[in-house]
Amino acid sequence: MTSHTVPNASRRQLLGAGGALLLATLWPVPRGRAQSSPRPEQGMLVENAPGAFAPNAYIRITADNRITLILPNVEMGQGIYTSSVMLIAEELGIDLPQVDIEAAPPGAGAEITGGSTSVMTEWLPLRQAGAAARSMLVQAAATRWHAAPEDCITRSTTIIHVPTKRTLPFGAVVADAAALPVPQKPALKDPASYTLLGRSQHRIDSAIKVEGRAIFGMDVQIPGQKIGTVAACPVEGGTLSGMNKQAALAVRGVLAVLVNEPGNTVCVVAEHYWAARKGLRALKPQWHYGPNAHVTTQTIYDQLHDGLTGPAIVANTKGDAPAILAHAPTTHTAIYQQPLLAHAPMEPINCTAHVRTDGCDVWTGTQIADRARDTAAELTGLPKEKITVHCQYIGGGFGRRLEHEYVTQCIQFARQVPYPLKIIWSREEDLTRDRYRPAYVDQMTAALDDKGFITALTHRIVGPAVVARWDPPELTKDGYDEDLSVATVITPYTYPAYRLEFARREAPGIVTAWWRGVGGTRGLFVVEGFIDELAHRAGMDPVAYRRAMLAENPRALAVLDRAAHAAGWDTPIPQGRARGVAVQFAFGSYMATIAEVEMPSPDTVIIHRVTAVVDCGRVLNPDQVVSQIEGGLIFGFSAALYNEITLEGGRVQQNNFNTWRVMRMNEAPRQINVLLMPSTEDPGGIGEVGTAAAAPVLANAMSAAQGRRYRTLPLLSPRNGADGKEQG
Missing domain, CATH: 3.30.365.10 (Aldehyde oxidase/xanthine dehydrogenase, molybdopterin binding domain)
Structure with missing residues (x-):
């Protein structure tokens, strides 16, 4: 089957998209895993490993028995990573701790998290993905054993031939499985045989969050990055009328004072956040409030x-x-x-961007990565394939990260400097400039x-x-x-x-x-x-x-x-x-x-x-x-x-x-x-x-x-x- 990519899909279409098996080559930037195995540094692309078994857009299994699930929804505290992994793991016959997680990149399909729809839309396709992978792995092992596939089961990344107790790890047959056709309607497990679904499971991201290893947008550290904090006109539709730029630049650690193209937001860039915050106070921007100054x-x-x-x-x-x-x-x-009402999530708005002549990287927490990519492409003039959005854990979304104006703002400032720029909104900015x-x-x-x-x-x-x-x-x-x-x-x-x-x-x-x-x-x-x-x-x-x-x-x-x-x-x-x-x-x-x-x-x-x-x-x-x-x-x-x-x-x-x-x-x-x-x-x-x-x-x-x-x-x-x- 082909991938269900909806380039201009609406919120309602995206939230309602189900889809069956997606056959796409997805090698996105990894998020923090639910286990302590080594992982690439933040920002490194994971290449398609030679001989990897990737039967659909959700699963990749390598010869070293490493299983990666590529998930289309983002984790913002609601536990969707755990539920999504349970759906695939139940059908595939694996244990939750054996799984690595990656975020699907923009353009990979119906990637929007909102409307309480994640489990509803993933219920069938993720089980089908797991079942298809299980069927192909079992067929590959059965062929090697000259056995009947129906005599084989999967358990803990292992294929077991029940009559003879012979076993093979998934990784041993991935090359053979990758050569098989993907079943269009794989047989799903009888719910009576479930061992994961319907039973309380520990959240797979709890340990890395408790230990401080989960990477939220606020945690992103890119070599050479600088930190900016912003102030927008406090009245919607207003513009900048004046500022004390020299006073801001005189603050130790401050590197630059930037103004966005619409002229309604300023950004003070520094070596660290507190220098940027102090510089913003010294900047003392003045505003022309515009046509909405009368609104109460x-x-x-x-x-x-x-x-x-x-x-x-x-x-x-x-x-x-x-x-x-x-x-x-x-x-x-x-x-x-x-x-x-305001959203007021515990993690204020933040975004990191590095704009170059040959591409643009964006690191942020977003509920809709496609729009983050699209605004970066529009502002930089780069083709979409030159834009990489690295989706991070979100410290509370509540619908706020369905917006992308903060990504637009970050790109507007980042294209004015040669280094990666992380903008962080203050709590005051987050509440007074919410949507x-x-x-x-x-x-x-x-x-x-x-x-x-x-x-x-x-x-x-x-x-x-x-x-x-x-x-x-x-x-x-x-x-x-x-x-x-x-x-x-x-x-x-x-x-x-x-x-x-x-x-x-x-x-x-x-x-x-x-x-x-x-x-x-x-x-x-x-x-x-x-x-x-x-x-x-x-x-x-x-x-x-x-x-x-x-x-x-x-x-x-x-x-x-x-x-x-x-x-x-x-x-x-x-x-x-x-x-x-x-x-x-x-x-x-x-x-x-x-x-x-x-x-x-x-x-x-x-x-x-x-x-x-x-x-x-x-x-x-x-x-x-x-x-x-x-x-x-x-x-x-x-x-x-x-x-x-x-x-x-x-x-x-x-x-x-x-x-x-x-x-x-x-x-x-x-x-x-x-x-x-x-x-x-x-x-x-x-x-x-x-x-x-x-x-x-x-x-x-x-x-x-x-x-x-x-x-x-x-x-x-x-x-x-x-x-x-x-x-x-």
């Missing part, structure tokens, strides 16, 4: 609320919801508001029957379309961003009549982007908050109300029932505490979450216990799924309670962790119980599932504790006052 947070919210009336795109419809609402004896309406999760306003209106259940529902979303900037062709023909359907149109519930509208409002003065999901993490807060309101309005228990609405969705009902039982929903609760519930289908997985909270005062929340039951289809690594849900919940609780990016005079006001609050250890839930449902369905996504649940389950628990609705994020915002009064 209120400017953005006023624009969003204005979109609640007037024209809108009808994105999805079922029946005639407006007509049913017009004649309904009872209706209920609620408006929800969500803020701009932010958009702010949104939603209005939900339901027609209700005499028992309080929905007979028709209208939902209007007002806000930006991220894909309009990131990949304009992916907008629907009428201008809708389908990412917003996640957890809005796509829910566990069904309604007799439904209408989803989208009023596009692009926020002035900022750039918006994905943030550990957009559609799912923002839509679930609205939908589950509204369902909770309807349950209380009907005088029904929130779990019982949802059970009735999930009667036709057995997987969703099963996670809800198990969560309610595990959390003791029907048992007495300690005095002063309250519980909230949320149910979701997002990113291909079902989950029900119950939070038990206490609020000693209206602005103090103690999260005592969280119970989450997950049906994500077949579970590859149970321990990793639990970790992802736990981490996602805490990430989401932090944002739900505290986080909001605000603007004044066009400038972002939050610039470090003293103003961008992160949940502290003493504020984290006292207990998180994650239970996994057994399933034979194909795997769903898990990376954003916990984050999506956090805001709605916490808001519903706080509503139960305080007796009022929480329709605005962050939940501890002063705006959660009178606007929480139920309407109807």
Whole structure:
């Protein structure tokens, strides 16, 4: 088969790309391995070893029995390296510690990491890759033994002839195997025989991270490199108007002061970071703020609320919801508001580039290496084959590394100097020049029957379309961003009549982007908050109300029932505490979450216990799924309670962790119980599932504790006052 290379593929196409065996010659730059064997120095290309067996784009086995897996997704803490290796290793018959890992280079296929899609898209092709390699190795050994292939098995890089107990290492037959045709539909193992998949495995990158051997973008050391730190105009669209260049150059260790071609960013280059930082302070750049100097947070919210009336795109419809609402004896309406959010990963933005006349090398952490390569080619004028992108481990992505403007910036500066240049953003630069999760306003209106259940529902979303900037062709023909359907149109519930509208409002003065999901993490807060309101309005228990609405969705009902039982929903609760519930289908997985909270005062929340039951289809690594849900919940609780990016005079006001609050250890839930449902369905996504649940389950628990609705994020915002009064 040919490789599934999609040069101009969209985010949605890339995230959804599966593909079978990829036959390509991939010899990328190695990342840190999960074992202590020697490795080439960072930046050295690994050549195709003579006699190497590379049956597809994922696997290379050499005569010395060295096995390398070339993985298309990047590791940013989510554990995808471990899961990906498990998929291939299970079929190939090898142990995880026997594997080296390399990152696939740009142009090798569907290489984008995001949308909780890695396991979903790799589930079949990586198993097929392992199975194909196993089949060819077994055939080569069986031919040498004059034996039947079906009498042979693989185990720990060894082929075993079961009747005679003869063995051969993989490396002994790689030359023969390489001469065989690649099976197009290799037989996959029966799941009943799995020895790796479905069992908790230690993460293969844990040891090198603990020992400090993993190479993140911040760790890259290229001979002769210099360090630069940058300052961009604090108002989007502004330009440089002046600076004290001589003062910066007078700082010991400072080598150069650079200005990028658009004239909106300066870079002070030095022998080390602290000299560069000191030089940047001495530079004292002055700015012309430009047309966005008037923008404030209120400017953005006023624009969003204005979109609640007037024209809108009808994105999805079922029946005639407006007509049913017009004649309904009872209706209920609620408006929800969500803020701009920063990514704030622990590893600030950084990138290293060496631009030469004969080529360009880029070292960075990126969730989409193709765009890093393409911007380097565009800026340098070099052909793409002369650009090498060395993908590093990422110290937290959350969607931030789906952007590549920092690579563009690094190339703009690096082409002005003869040496490799690493730029490092300060924490302040990282927060004030982020690309932010958009702010949104939603209005939900339901027609209700005499028992309080929905007979028709209208939902209007007002806000930006991220894909309009990131990949304009992916907008629907009428201008809708389908990412917003996640957890809005796509829910566990069904309604007799439904209408989803989208009023596009692009926020002035900022750039918006994905943030550990957009559609799912923002839509679930609205939908589950509204369902909770309807349950209380009907005088029904929130779990019982949802059970009735999930009667036709057995997987969703099963996670809800198990969560309610595990959390003791029907048992007495300690005095002063309250519980909230949320149910979701997002990113291909079902989950029900119950939070038990206490609020000693209206602005103090103690999260005592969280119970989450997950049906994500077949579970590859149970321990990793639990970790992802736990981490996602805490990430989401932090944002739900505290986080909001605000603007004044066009400038972002939050610039470090003293103003961008992160949940502290003493504020984290006292207990998180994650239970996994057994399933034979194909795997769903898990990376954003916990984050999506956090805001709605916490808001519903706080509503139960305080007796009022929480329709605005962050939940501890002063705006959660009178606007929480139920309407109807």
